[in-house]
Amino acid sequence: MLTRDSVLLTNRVALVTGAAVGIGAASALALAGFGADVAVCDRDEANLAATAAAIAATGRRAVTGVLDVRDGDAVRDFVGTVVAELGAIDVLVNNAGGGFHAPFLEVNDKGQDALIRENFASVTHCTRAVVPHMPERGGSIVNVTSIEAHRAGPGYAVYSAMKAGVASLTKSLALEFGTRLIRVNCVAPDVIPTPGIGEVPVRTPLPVAGHVDDVAGAVLYLASDLSRFVTGTTVHVDGGNLAAAGWHRLPDGTWST
Numbered sequence: 001m002l003t004r005d006s007v008l009l010t011n012r013v014a015l016v017t018g019a020a021v022g023i024g025a026a027s028a029l030a031l032a033g034f035g036a037d038v039a040v041c042d043r044d045e046a047n048l049a050a051t052a053a054a055i056a057a058t059g060r061r062a063v064t065g066v067l068d069v070r071d072g073d074a075v076r077d078f079v080g081t082v083v084a085e086l087g088a089i090d091v092l093v094n095n096a097g098g099g100f101h102a103p104f105l106e107v108n109d110k111g112q113d114a115l116i117r118e119n120f121a122s123v124t125h126c127t128r129a130v131v132p133h134m135p136e137r138g139g140s141i142v143n144v145t146s147i148e149a150h151r152a153g154p155g156y157a158v159y160s161a162m163k164a165g166v167a168s169l170t171k172s173l174a175l176e177f178g179t180r181l182i183r184v185n186c187v188a189p190d191v192i193p194t195p196g197i198g199e200v201p202v203r204t205p206l207p208v209a210g211h212v213d214d215v216a217g218a219v220l221y222l223a224s225d226l227s228r229f230v231t232g233t234t235v236h237v238d239g240g241n242l243a244a245a246g247w248h249r250l251p252d253g254t255w256s257t
Contacts, residue, residue, distance in 0.1 A: 006225045008037035013086045015079070018096030020047035020222040023144060025054075026203050026212035027093050027219040032060040034220060036091065038222060039082040041065035058224060061086060069096045069122040072129075088135040091223040094123045094166075095144040099159030111252035112158055119162035123169065125156065131182065140145075142222045143170050144215070147238050151245075163188075167234060174232030183231035187218045190238035203248045204239030210236025219227035 014031045014179075018024040019040035025047070032038045032055040040055070042048040047064045055062035063085050065078035081090060097119045102111070123143055146160075149167040153160030167186055174184040192210040193199045202209050218235045221227055236242050247255050 002226070002239075005222070007219075008035045009091070009224060012036045012090040013039070013088065013128060014091035014093065015039040015041075015082055015089050015126075016095055016133070017041055019051050021051075022179055022196060023088075023189065023192065023212050023215045024093070025051045026063035026145075026216040029054055029096060029225060030213070030216035031057070031091065031093075031222045032058045032062075033197065035060070036063040036222070036223075037086050039063040039065070039078075039086060041067050041069065041078055041184040041206070042096070053250050055118055060090045069126060070117040072125040072204040074242075076129045079126075079133065081191070083133045083204050089130050089133050089134060089137045091137070092126060092130045092141045093219055093223070094126050094127055096122050097144070097163075101155045101212040103155060104157040107158060110201060115158045118166050120169075123166050124237060127173065131177065131180075134180070134182055136181075138183070141170075141173070141177075141184045142219050143167075143172075143184070143186045144219075145186045145188045146235070146237070147188050147242055149186070149188055149234075150236075150242055170234070171232045174251060178231065183227065185222045185227070186234040187215055187222065188236045188238065188242075189215045190236075190241045192237070192239065195233070202239075203250075204241050205249060206239040207249065208239070210237065210239055227245075233237075 015034040016028040019028045037060050052062040052064045067074040106107035145163045148160040149163035155206050170186050191201050215237050
């Protein structure tokens with residue numbers, strides 16, 4: 001039977017990548033607010049320290065790592081530190097990622113490699129490092145992708161392909177890790193203002209602006225026992241944009257393609 005405790009993460013351990021600002025920071029604070037000790041990592045040392053301080057203010061423990069999740073050795077070292085300080089890891093949130101706008105033909109080899117490593121290899125590095133340290137009772141892996149995993153991304157072709165790759169990987173790992181009772185799911189945001197992208201126009205079916213806490217709420221759901229029978233799927237936090245496809249809500253409430 002579901003109770004209020006079903007959403008709590010009391011004394012569980014979570015690891016959130018890209019947690020200095022935006023969706024990563026909001027997710028880390030949500031997990032801490034519902035009882036988890038949280039390990040956070042990012043390349044942004046100053047803002048990561050602020051996230052850790054906010055976690056500590058909730059009364060939970062925080063472990064920080066200033067590192068690049070594209071570096072597999074750095075990821076493995078950090079996971080070892082987390083396990084030594086906090087114990088087995090119950091929840092992994094693969095949030096780190098990023099991209100840049102450029103026509104496909106203008107993306108050079110170095111840029112393409114960076115997009116692949118930041119948006120796909122980072123997920124495989126962290127997942128391989130963490131899964132052996134998840135407890136026998138199971139755990140949850142939440143991969144933050146994008147609406148671009150499910151539609152075309154002109155000017156972001158490689159980024160979109162990597163997000164689609166993570167969505168496919170999520171389904172495969174949900175099957176591979178099922179016998180370990182490890183659930184693997186995605187959250188796919190859109191039109192969420194973050195420091196990386198700034199404000200975005202609100203033309204979604206829901207005529208309200210999205211917020212990083214909306215994504216954090218989906219992460220919390222997938223991390224908690226509320227989603228104990230949910231794996232291999234994607235929660236879309238996009239104000240209805242995927243459902244709308246090519247339709248846009250106009251200021252007067254009518255629709256246009």
